[in-house]
Amino acid sequence: MKIAMIGTGYVGLVSGVCFSDFGHEVVCVDKDPAKIAKLNAGIVPIFEPGLDALMARNVAAGRLSFTLDLAQALAGAEAVFIAVGTPTRRGDGHADLTYVMAAAEEIAGALDHYAVVVTKSTVPIGTNRKVAEVIRATNPAADFDVASNPEFLREGAAIDDFMRPDRVVVGLETDRAKQVMAEIYRPLFLRDFPVVYTGLESAEMIKYAANAFLATKITFINEIAALCERVGADIKAVSKGMGLDGRIGNKFLHAGPGYGGSCFPKDTKALARMGQEHASPIQVVETVIKVNDDIKRRMIDKIEDLCGGTLRDRTIAVLGVTFKPNTDDMRDAPSLTIVPALVGAGAKVRVVDPEGRREGEHLLPGVDWLDDAYAAADGAHALVILTEWNEFRALDLPRLARIMAEPRLADLRNVYAPADAAKAGFVAYVGVGRQGEVNG
Known part of the structure; x- marks a missing residue:
């Protein structure tokens, strides 16, 4: 199966390389000439353990390539993944969808056959429907479906997370789209990794809810750590005693200087903003941010x-x-x-x-x-x-x-x-x- 991956940032590059290792033909496209030149020279622009060797192997096998030409990437592609940035928008905490919508418009202009347009970027609830609206408005004759396929990659362990996931979440609405997505993830399904099919909104929400919960878990243990310092308890012992409870688990219970990174800060802010706009404030998450x-x-x-x-x-x-x-x-x-x-x-x-x-x-x-x-x-x-x-x-x-x-x-x-x-x-x-x- 041929896959086009729009965006060669962290999510796009890791996903494109791993899909090619599944045996698919993957063309990664980006607007940055310097980045594409590096990738074509075999230089990985980010640090992720094992990614350079995996990329080189699949390039050598002819399954993975990089281009600035969107039309070339889309030619014959059965799935087109949008994996561009959705940074926090200044002033209101929303996820900035400028790059996502620009990608959707460009896809529409180049699409001349049926394909599933898959949002890999983390996007607010309802974004996939907006992507579909943009494509239809730009190209009323376009034959396509949309799907939501959020990523759950930990930086530093992304390849293992992709190849051995806790689950794969796919939001879609048609059997035709499901057949394409099932074929893309067939190597994981055959190894009994769960593939969860949902509606579009549920898939979008799963990503935000999961990240907000993990951020809450980190923040909770840091609050407990502050209290431990006052009452004479040891947070390492407390974390161990809590984590052995199967309902809680021991991950994300390590006290420290607070969470950061590309996901938790922006996703908690975006979820809190969505709650406010829909008159259903997520007060726990708002407190976590503060x-x-x-x-x-x-x-x-x-x-x-x-x-x-x-x-x-x-x-x-x-x-x-x-x-x-x-x-x-x-x-x-x-x-x-x-x-x-x-x-x-x-x-x-x-x-x-x-x-x-x-x-x-x-x-x-x-x-x-x-x-x-x-x-x-x-x-x-x-x-x-x-x-x-x-x-x-x-x-x-x-x-x-x-x-x-x-x-x-x-x-x-x-x-x-x-x-x-x-x-x-x-x-x-x-x-x-x-x-x-x-x-x-």
């Missing part, structure tokens, strides 16, 4: 307290600035709130991140970038673990304590035990939702 912002600011206070109440003229080494490990994505990362606050308070900030520098250099002005945690910590007054990359999970704590001007550790991902930090020579330690802090 609390998550508060949590990030709370981390700044922790670091300041760790440094004796002032950050002026302190050298702070920050380990990790991407919103999570195994990605180069900086979108809405906690670091974008925390690091500028440190700089603004007069600290000299040194940053180390395995993949974040390319994006981070223009997003975090006024910091020094280094390639090594020990170089960043040398002579520093505090060390902050902000993203739990694997290389920050096995640091030589005694060595760090020896080379720092003041061995103080703000472990905002609870990677190390307070007792281990004290034994290594740290005179002060602060985590999230934990007792046993060292204060020197």
Whole structure:
């Protein structure tokens, strides 16, 4: 089956590469000449473990190609996926559908045969019907169906999520469209991965509801962590005890500096806005958004307290600035709130991140970038673990304590035990939702 993938951002590129690995012929199209040139040269413009090798394999097999020519991509395609950005619109919190509707209009102009137009982008409820309206208005003779196929990819584990999904959600209205979508996902169906067919609105809602629930779970455990600090409980023990309950589960129960990334911030805002507009406010989600912002600011206070109440003229080494490990994505990362606050308070900030520098250099002005945690910590007054990359999970704590001007550790991902930090020579330690802090 031939598939056209419009958009070669994170979702579009990962999806296109994985579909080609299913055996489909996939043509990915984008308006950015520089990006298409890189892809045709075998260069992956994003960091996602394993994506470069998988892309190279399918390009070599002749199943995957990249072009600027939409008509070329659509020629003979039985399914056309829209995988363009839907960022938060300034001023009102809505998802910006400019790129989605532009793609729909261009598809209509080039479509000369039956195809299923599939929205892969995260879009508000009712968007797929609007896509259909745009196509019909632009090309009344177009023969097509629309389908909603939201993605559930975790950055850093996207290939595994695509190949071994918890479920595939497909919203549609005709048997003809269902036959096309069933053939696309046949490799997963044959391996007993669930494919859930729903109406268009239900599929759109599933994506928002799932992300809002996970964001709520993260925010809930961070609120519990703040209370743990006051009452003498340990959030790691609390999270473990909660997570063993099968009704709750242990995922997304790790206390930290708040959620970020490309999905949770914009999707919670969009869902909250939809609730307000339909006179059915999602008050839980509205609170989650506010609390998550508060949590990030709370981390700044922790670091300041760790440094004796002032950050002026302190050298702070920050380990990790991407919103999570195994990605180069900086979108809405906690670091974008925390690091500028440190700089603004007069600290000299040194940053180390395995993949974040390319994006981070223009997003975090006024910091020094280094390639090594020990170089960043040398002579520093505090060390902050902000993203739990694997290389920050096995640091030589005694060595760090020896080379720092003041061995103080703000472990905002609870990677190390307070007792281990004290034994290594740290005179002060602060985590999230934990007792046993060292204060020197």
